[in-house]
Amino acid sequence: MSSLLSPESLAFCAKVMEKSGVSENIYVYGCQDFPPKSSFTCAREEAEIVISGAVGDVLAKTGVDPRDIGVVIVNISTFNPVPSLSAMIVNRFKLREDVLSYNLGGMGCSAGVIAVDLAKRLLQGRRNTYALIMSLESPTSSYYLGDDRSKLLSNCLFRMGGAAILLSNRPSDRLSSKYELKHTVRTHLGADDRAYKCVSQEVDKDGNIGMTISKDLMAIAGEALKANITAVGPLVLPISEQFLFLATLVARKVLKIKGIRAYIPDFKLAFEHFCIHAGGKAVLDEVEKKLSLTKWDMEPSRMTLYKYSNTSSSSLWYELAYAEAKGRIKKGDRIWQIGFGSGFKCASGVWRALRTINPAQEDNPWIDVIDQFPVTL
Structure with a gap:
């Protein structure tokens, strides 16, 4: 090629x-x-x-x-x-x-x-x-x-x-299943022209078909993530975090008090594991910053990007497989999958582990190489 x-x-x-x-x-x-x-x-x-x-x-x-x-x-x-x-x-x-x-x-x-x-x-x-x-x-x-x-x-x-x-x-x-699906939340910004056009398949001046990725992508992804977590929050966060989020929202939007920043809830109180679509380094950097996540939280996503690159929608499952291969998944753990897509969309899947996953009993794409990870990027 x-x-x-x-x-x-x-x-x-x-x-x-x-x-x-x-x-x-x-x-x-x-x-x-x-x-x-x-x-x-x-x-x-x-x-x-x-x-x-x-x-x-x-x-x-x-x-x-x-x-x-x-x-x-x-x-x-x-x-x-x-x-x-x-x-x-x-x-x-x-x-x-x-x-x-x-x-x-x-x-x-x-x-x-x-x-x-x-x-x-x-x-x-x-x-x-x-x-x-x-x-x-x-x-x-x-x-x-x-x-x-x-x-x-x-x-x-x-x-x-x-x-x-x-x-x-x-x-x-239920006894043999790994996970229970708790919630799915979908956010679609396609009504906005800027969001609709930020990733699109087009023909160039020479007639070659390609996927155009605009410079607006990161800004649009941030807006989609914000809208999605606003919908996910009430379903998963403890009451104390929901109250702080609502109070700052009212102060900013209703009372018009200046100088108050939007409160980003601590989603680590709701989830033990995060599987964020490995769309690219910039995407992962932005989500890590927005949600105040740690290197440990981001490790499955960054290592998936490193080893497999962007495998589109399947990357979320490679990331979950990474956490399983590392022996991280314990019974009762909560997992948040976040995917971004053209249109522009953000979708969340919330799962709960029904049992502790034993890596020795698993057969997934990481098993033979998991001891080599994480690598230093």
Whole structure:
């Protein structure tokens, strides 16, 4: 792929990567082929590999019969072939004829939590069934070959990744489940033109399709996060923190008292673990600052970015797997997943651990290398 970019574009990408907080050992599917395969062919192969591996693993681990799955949801941003990827799962694993199948496209990196929210709502209408979620990204399909620097950023940041999640509303599964879903909260700023356009797929002057990332992204992400935590706070925070937040809000907005800063609640009173979408170093720096988190709190997100780069919606599950591999998850612990996505959206998932996770009994992508982390960035 590098031979298809100009020297100037390659130099720009190299400069971005040096400051990205990402390891040099990041894999891009299809780049070993010469002549290069088409982006569509690479993307389909990429999706088949990730889906068959992840879904096969989760079914093997849980012992669930594919015919017992009542809901299947795939979320992926830019690669949406025909038949759909959700249909690929139905075909490969021979799901039943009345399965509710959904394929969420173009929803960005927050779509993993959005898929969980959709699954939760669908399970509320069906009894004793399972919902299978496949969160993945296939950046090969949208690899940009032009010289527009705002579009070259996506080449530097996004990489292949995927995770399969199985949700159940069967009471008998509570004893064997890892986590209980407590809340999902979705915030959408798409009515604002500036937020709507800050991440968008466009054609450049030469006809090359690419993902434009605007300079407004960090400001918009901050606004989305603020709106989302305002909605999450009352659901999870102790009364004392809610009172302080409300009191400062009234003083600033209603009484118009100058000099009073917005009170940011201490979310460490509500959560033991934070899984923040590994969208990039700047995104993680901003969330760390906004929520007053520690290096320990941010470690799963930063190490996921370092080892896997931005795997879009699946990054939240790589981060949770990191915490599991480190032996951090104890029974009763509360986990906050925060995802950001084009549109512009912010979505939160709140979970509670139903049991202590023993790393020795886990098989996740970190197990073989976890002793090497954290690394110094």
